Amino acid sequence: MPVRHPFTVALAGLVLLGALILANDVSAQQANEVRALWVARASLTSPATVEAVVKTAHDYGFNTLLVEVRGHADSYLRDGVEPTGPEDPRSMPIFDALQALITCAHANTLRVHAWINVNLVTTATNLPASRNHIVYRHPEWLMVPRNLADQLAKLQPGNPSYLGTLLRWTREHAEIVKGLYLSPLTAGATAYTAGVLANLVAKYPVDGVHLDSLYYPDNIFDYSRTAMDELRADVRPRLSVAARSQLDSSNQPFDYADHYPERWTAFRRSRLTALLMRLRTVVKTRRPTAVFSAALVPDEFDARTRRLQDWRTWLDGHLLDVACPIGYTQDTDIFETQIATIREIATSSKVWAGIDAYRLSPSQTINNIQAARRQRVDGVALFSYDSLTDPAQHEINYLAEVSRGAFRLDAVAPESQ
Numbered sequence: 001m002p003v004r005h006p007f008t009v010a011l012a013g014l015v016l017l018g019a020l021i022l023a024n025d026v027s028a029q030q031a032n033e034v035r036a037l038w039v040a041r042a043s044l045t046s047p048a049t050v051e052a053v054v055k056t057a058h059d060y061g062f063n064t065l066l067v068e069v070r071g072h073a074d075s076y077l078r079d080g081v082e083p084t085g086p087e088d089p090r091s092m093p094i095f096d097a098l099q100a101l102i103t104c105a106h107a108n109t110l111r112v113h114a115w116i117n118v119n120l121v122t123t124a125t126n127l128p129a130s131r132n133h134i135v136y137r138h139p140e141w142l143m144v145p146r147n148l149a150d151q152l153a154k155l156q157p158g159n160p161s162y163l164g165t166l167l168r169w170t171r172e173h174a175e176i177v178k179g180l181y182l183s184p185l186t187a188g189a190t191a192y193t194a195g196v197l198a199n200l201v202a203k204y205p206v207d208g209v210h211l212d213s214l215y216y217p218d219n220i221f222d223y224s225r226t227a228m229d230e231l232r233a234d235v236r237p238r239l240s241v242a243a244r245s246q247l248d249s250s251n252q253p254f255d256y257a258d259h260y261p262e263r264w265t266a267f268r269r270s271r272l273t274a275l276l277m278r279l280r281t282v283v284k285t286r287r288p289t290a291v292f293s294a295a296l297v298p299d300e301f302d303a304r305t306r307r308l309q310d311w312r313t314w315l316d317g318h319l320l321d322v323a324c325p326i327g328y329t330q331d332t333d334i335f336e337t338q339i340a341t342i343r344e345i346a347t348s349s350k351v352w353a354g355i356d357a358y359r360l361s362p363s364q365t366i367n368n369i370q371a372a373r374r375q376r377v378d379g380v381a382l383f384s385y386d387s388l389t390d391p392a393q394h395e396i397n398y399l400a401e402v403s404r405g406a407f408r409l410d411a412v413a414p415e416s417q
Helices: 006-025 048-057 098-106 145-153 159-171 187-203 225-238 241-250 255-259 261-286 300-304 311-316 333-343 363-373 398-406
Strands: 032-038 064-070 112-116 120-123 177-181 208-212 291-296 323-325 350-355 379-382
Touching: 006 120, 032 112, 032 350, 048 064, 048 098, 064 098, 064 187, 064 379, 098 112, 098 120, 112 187, 145 159, 159 187, 187 208, 187 261, 225 255, 241 255, 255 261, 261 291, 261 311, 261 363, 300 311, 311 323, 311 333, 323 333, 333 350, 333 363, 350 363, 363 379, 363 398
Parallel strands: 032 064, 032 379, 064 112, 112 208, 208 291, 291 323, 323 350, 350 379
Antiparallel strands: 120 177
């Protein structure tokens, strides 16, 4: 038997140990994990930009694109039912941005999910140019905060002062609200949103639909006149004759919400859940295999109490194929805790960890990806292609750094994401 030098044995042991460590590290990366990029509409303005998006994603190990096709109740669909967006690619009459992206992405083994902003329909600073926009056609469908409700109740929604007053308040409270939101309590608004989505899935072979802004901006919304009528119609039949008489005699529009705050909160949550269910039915009826996902407020207490987004009920009810909590924090420990909570609850749904990468360094993003993998997520999604490839925001090649640090296994296009 040949004699082995002790140094040789020790070196072999170190090599084996290193290989085992590397194997364990790589084993956390599932080859079929979803690696998604959100792509804003401004990056889809020409055939060249579409090809650049696909090439960049493919080269750096991504396999899924979450593509913004409904920004703020506007559309880049060639035959969309809403006004066109501010950077409308239809200025090129033969160019269909979404179809071009689907064709190019599929040829490069990438999946395309339509990213839909549901409730947020405009910012308060950049109003839609088209007078056909929903905020002008149906201002009565917009959410109203409680501390503005008395003032707006004295105005007809068709009065320009109604929208102007709501806009001024929104601009002054930018810390709690991004813009104007459609109300899930209003039958007309929910039917309208469902129609927009139905048009999309009927005309485009998307691999999935990803819902965003499916929440209330704050629990002080919606005290619009229409919402108060809906609450009254829901609660009144359950009251005694005496209770109904007392509330009716006061003739105050907010009495039902003020007298029954727990019912009012539950009512708003349930109507948001009903909207989610309706949109799921729209998608699955037309495209049964499409992946139905939604961006979730990551902290459950904040989601349920302030945003009235009852995602535990959504997950328990199997209403989502994929839950996508968006980690806004820059603290990896908090991020991992939030992901772990949703992963534990989502026993019948897949989980993609959403990472607000544009606010993080590449190393922070890599740390978050590794944290998400420790919690056995099914994928990660980075926000966003546009910011991460913008040299004005990042001097380095951000996606190349992340790819080298986190994507050592080649991505594949899974059969079912």
